[in-house]
Amino acid sequence: MSSQQPHRDVAAYALGVLEPGDALRFEEHLGRCPRCAAQLTGFTGAARAVAELAAHGGPVVPSPGLLERLALGVRERRRRDGRRRLALAAVAAVLVVGTPAAVVAARDPAPATVQRVVARDPVSGVRASVALADRGWGTEVAMRLTALPGPRVCRLVAIGKDGAEHPVLSWWVPDGGYGVADGPGRAGPLDIAGGTDLHPAEIGRWEVRGENGERLLSIGG
Numbered sequence: 040m041s042s043q044q045p046h047r048d049v050a051a052y053a054l055g056v057l058e059p060g061d062a063l064r065f066e067e068h069l070g071r072c073p074r075c076a077a078q079l080t081g082f083t084g085a086a087r088a089v090a091e092l093a094a095h096g097g098p099v100v101p102s103p104g105l106l107e108r109l110a111l112g113v114r115e116r117r118r119r120d121g122r123r124r125l126a127l128a129a130v131a132a133v134l135v136v137g138t139p140a141a142v143v144a145a146r147d148p149a150p151a152t153v154q155r156v157v158a159r160d161p162v163s164g165v166r167a168s169v170a171l172a173d174r175g176w177g178t179e180v181a182m183r184l185t186a187l188p189g190p191r192v193c194r195l196v197a198i199g200k201d202g203a204e205h206p207v208l209s210w211w212v213p214d215g216g217y218g219v220a221d222g223p224g225r226a227g228p229l230d231i232a233g234g235t236d237l238h239p240a241e242i243g244r245w246e247v248r249g250e251n252g253e254r255l256l257s258i259g260g
Contacts, residue, residue, distance in 0.1 A: 177236040185218025192250035
């Protein structure tokens with residue numbers, strides 16, 4: 040793990056996919072890094088949604104007690120040094136590069152109604168289990184993808200009912216793909232999470248696309 044790697048491991052830790060040694064080093068890093076502690080706290084909602092999708096044999100997420108202790112620690116640091124901008128400056132911590140909207144989920148006190156959708160593309164074969172939560176800032180999305188072949192760059196796009204496209208996430212799929220039964224290495228499914236400023240009522244559909252714009256999966260609409 041490089042000196043910069045711990046800052047990029049927040050989501051992987053929240054979703055329980057770090058190797059045991061890396062998880063231990065990350066926990067040690069958390070005690071010294073208010074930024075990562077704030078990011079982990081902000082990632083709680085998305086991680087919980089993914090965990091619900093993976094209820095049957097999915098990865099284990101950190102206990103609520105750990106997240107509460109981290110939140111208390113961050114709040115105490117803010118009171119002590121007056122840097123209240125710390126939470127507002129937290130960057131989205133997801134398994135892939137995405138928008139920062141998901142981080143503010145932990146600061147949205149209103150309970151959200153979670154909508155669950157399952158989709159499969161008959162041509163590409165890509166499948167997804169999706170959880171969508173309406174937040175004050177927009178929509179939080181957590182998604183589990185399977186039968187996603189690689190190598191390729193993929194993107195998740197939210198398409199508004201007005202036809203406007205809103206990029207949400209992008210990620211790299213390795214040679215073996217994710218959740219491909221006959222793929223080399225047979226990697227498991229891919230869990231991703233992020234957000235868009237559109238509310239569910241404003242979204243016509245979601246699309247998973249290849250780098251060249253090829254539509255691999257359409258969800259909703």
